[in-house]
């Protein structure tokens with residue numbers, strides 16, 4: 001009798017194990033095939049009374065962030081990825097009566113992320129630095145997050161490849177940015193460029209370059225998710241690249257002198273004090289929110 005019970009138990013266990021294994025396979029399958037199941041939060045930094053950085057050309061960071069974020073949303077939705085936006089208009093995420101708008105704004109963003117339960121969050125920002133020469137996109141991740149680091153590195157690679165191959169910046173860890181620290185799922189901050197650099201500020205203010213930035217981020221996201229685009233996508237990118245090159249060449253011819261001078265200045269500076277420059281820029285990327293973080297405590 002006891003033996004029979006044991007046999008029955010063993011059979012039941014085996015059955016259970018088989019069912020469980022089947023279920024797991026099915027879950028993985030649906031992850032792979034139904035891209036609609038994948039949710040990404042796209043966060044347009046700043047908004048409302050908080051304009052973010054003001055460009056050397058008077059461009060407002062909050063406006064550029066929103067435009068790029070919306071373009072990215074459209075691209076990702078075409079890829080069948082569910083996108084949750086933290087904001088879709090100029091308004092910040094706080095009540096006008098709020099005593100500390102910045103803190104309320106940051107908390108609300110975190111709340112949206114925790115409710116959406118995304119695979120990750122991509123926060124769009126623009127950088128600024130006292131030295132006008134400094135430029136180039138850079139992606140930040142929370143140092144404790146392995147996936148955040150991987151995503152940031154993939155995005156950085158994509159930004160360099162599709163926006164500016166001369167950009168030698170690397171993805172960087174950041175331990176103090178509020179959104180990076182307070183979200184459970186991985187979050188990365190994409191600083192698309194420097195509004196303090198005239199050339200980049202002007203580019204970032206154009207619809208065509210905002211499209212390119214959104215595309216570069218989309219390609220990085222798809223690569224990270226293992227959903228690389230088919231031939232059409234690649235071809236489009238190549239075309240883009242070709243056009244950019246042509247454009248660049250024309251520009252080069254037009255003002256070779258200017259460009260050479262700038263480059264020289266850049267090279268000298270880089271060689272002279274790379275360390276100083278880099279560390280200062282990193283804190284620059286987090287300035288606004290560091291204050292919020294302290295206030296939130």
Ligand SMILES: [Zn+2]
Pocket residue numbers: 045046052053061125126288
């Ligand atoms: Zn910002």
